[in-house]
Amino acid sequence: MLKVAVVQCPSIPAAMPPTELAQLAGCVAYCNHSLRVIDLNVRSKQEGWHRDQWADEVLAGGPDVVVLSVPPGAEDASLALASRMKSVRSAAQVVLTGSYFSQFERAEELASSRFDAIVGGPIEDLIPKLLGLFEASGDWTALPGVVAATREGVKSGGRPVPFTFDLDLAPYMDFSGFRAGDYERPTHLPMVASRGCPWRCDFCAPRERWAKHSFKSGDRIFSEIAYARKQQPTWRHVEFTDIMANGSVDSLVRFSEMAVENGLPSRGITWRMQAAPKPDMTPEALEAFARAGCAEIVYGLESGSPKTLKAMGKPIAVAETERVLRDTRSAGIRTVGTLIVGHPAEADEDFEATLGFLRRAKGALDRVVLRAIEVQEPSVLWRGGAVRATEDVLRGRITSLAEVAASAGMECEVKDLSGTERPAMAA
Numbered sequence: 543m544l545k546v547a548v549v550q551c552p553s554i555p556a557a558m559p560p561t562e563l564a565q566l567a568g569c570v571a572y573c574n575h576s577l578r579v580i581d582l583n584v585r586s587k588q589e590g591w592h593r594d595q596w597a598d599e600v601l602a603g604g605p606d607v608v609v610l611s612v613p614p615g616a617e618d619a620s621l622a623l624a625s626r627m628k629s630v631r632s633a634a635q636v637v638l639t640g641s642y643f644s645q646f647e648r649a650e651e652l653a654s655s656r657f658d659a660i661v662g663g664p665i666e667d668l669i670p671k672l673l674g675l676f677e678a679s680g681d682w683t684a685l686p687g688v689v690a691a692t693r694e695g696v697k698s699g700g701r702p703v704p705f706t707f708d709l710d711l712a713p714y715m716d717f718s719g720f721r722a723g724d725y726e727r728p729t730h731l732p733m734v735a736s737r738g739c740p741w742r743c744d745f746c747a748p749r750e751r752w753a754k755h756s757f758k759s760g761d762r763i764f765s766e767i768a769y770a771r772k773q774q775p776t777w778r779h780v781e782f783t784d785i786m787a788n789g790s791v792d793s794l795v796r797f798s799e800m801a802v803e804n805g806l807p808s809r810g811i812t813w814r815m816q817a818a819p820k821p822d823m824t825p826e827a828l829e830a831f832a833r834a835g836c837a838e839i840v841y842g843l844e845s846g847s848p849k850t851l852k853a854m855g856k857p858i859a860v861a862e863t864e865r866v867l868r869d870t871r872s873a874g875i876r877t878v879g880t881l882i883v884g885h886p887a888e889a890d891e892d893f894e895a896t897l898g899f900l901r902r903a904k905g906a907l908d909r910v911v912l913r914a915i916e917v918q919e920p921s922v923l924w925r926g927g928a929v930r931a932t933e934d935v936l937r938g939r940i941t942s943l944a945e946v947a948a949s950a951g952m953e954c955e956v957k958d959l960s961g962t963e964r965p966a967m968a969a
């Protein structure tokens with residue numbers, strides 16, 4: 543049995559335990575290794591960033607392997623912590639993995655002797671294999687999906703095979719090492735129903751991290767939630783954190799049936815997801831979700847202009863979106879919609895169409911979230927070198943949309959125009 547520490551560096555809001563870290567913990571627990579979970583992301587919110595002190599803490603107890611979970615935004619802090627740990631105690635194997643490395647080429651780019659391995663690909667498949675190989679032989683260098691530092695230099699096992707993974711076969715996420723009370727939303731259980739997205743909007747960076755969309759069955763989603771609630775019985779609300787949780791509406795309908803059969807809604811358990819206004823979000827499906835405790839759906843609407851939607855690569859029709867919003871509201875589920883301004887293809891008349899769309903959504907949309915387009919790596923827009931509209935144009939459009947939302951009686955949230963916040967990392 544190996545002693546394994548799994549670690550999350552600062553990167554993201556600390557509303558709930560990070561799902562990637564919980565998945566990593568699940569992989570270690572599944573293999574019956576000794577597990578320690580260290581969420582430095584949540585600690586950094588109160589204590590700041592203390593690389594050297596935290597390196598000592600992670601290494602206390604002499605782990606055989608330290609695995610850092612690296613979502614986008616955590617890469618600088620993770621590389622700094624990994625490097626420090628190697629300089630303090632070179633006997634501990636330091637491994638980096640997570641969605642930042644879901645594109646295997648990035649693992650190859652960053653490989654260096656400052657850490658022992660980078661795992662690029664589906665962790666549910668690769669981490670159990672990596673730990674098994676290390677326990678058996680101390681050598682993981684030939685494993686596809688791993689780039690390893692050796693005495694002879696950096697060695698790559700090549701792209702993982704297969705690159706995608708049946709999510710129903712993944713070990714359950716393990717939340718036993720987290721304290722719900724440490725997080726901003728102590729009653730919220732974070733859950734994932736899928737990976738990637740079947741669509742490919744040109745501004746969407748998260749979608750590019752996973753080439754193929756995959757999803758869990760409804761039975762699996764239900765049983766994973768039941769398992770998590772046994773570990774943290776105070777959780778009363780399930781928050782699906784997928785970029786598009788309704789990639790498979792059938793899976794969610796099956797999950798909803800099981801939730802009702804097993805009495806989740808009668809015990810006051812609610813859930814919420816980010817979704818697309820797809821044609822298969824039928825009144826029947828939405829009513830099934832509502833019966834199962836679905837309290838709110840956040841729809842990625844982005845624009846009310848057919849021309850802008852087409853340029854974005856979003857295969858939705860405005861009339862269908864309006865139908866889905868109305869049916870969601872009729873089912874008794876709160877509706878939230880996101881709108882984006884400043885897409886390179888958004889002309890003044892397209893923006894006028896979005897204003898008209900928002901006016902017509904009165905009574906069907908409870909809340910609207912407004913933001914300016916972000917041209918982020920590795921989105922299609924970013925690769926094409928796109929430039930967004932000027933700040934004056936962005937502010938003007940957001941102000942106009944906010945005025946329409948106010949007059950329609952909708953709640954309105956405006957996101958920071960400057961884009962994603964990154965934590966400051968002092969050594």
Ligand code: SF4
Pocket residue numbers: 739740741742743746749785786818842856
């Ligand atoms: S539907 Fe949403 S998650 Fe999917 S590609 Fe578009 S923006 Fe990204």
